Amino acid sequence: MNPIVIKVQPEPDYMLDLWFANGERRRFDMKPYLDYEVFRELKDRKVFDSVSTFLGSVAWSNDSDLSYDTLYLEGVPVA
Secondary structure, eight states, rough: OOOOOOEEEEGGGEEEEEEETTTTTTEEEEEGTSSGGGGGGSSHHHTTOOOOEETTEEEEESSOOOOHHHHHHHHHEEO
């Protein structure tokens, strides 16, 4: 089981900085997801910047969300 997200910070260029319960920090690129219908509204920076943690994952004000598994497995470690 992968660790849950305890903090998220939206960054320019549709990146998410993520802090996980195991102490790791990873960066996740949302750009490849923005053409999927469920994430299309996130192209609006106001909506994208509304990201917050929710039950160990992340969610936006438009009810889009991503699982902590996806964020952890596809996120790039940050030193």
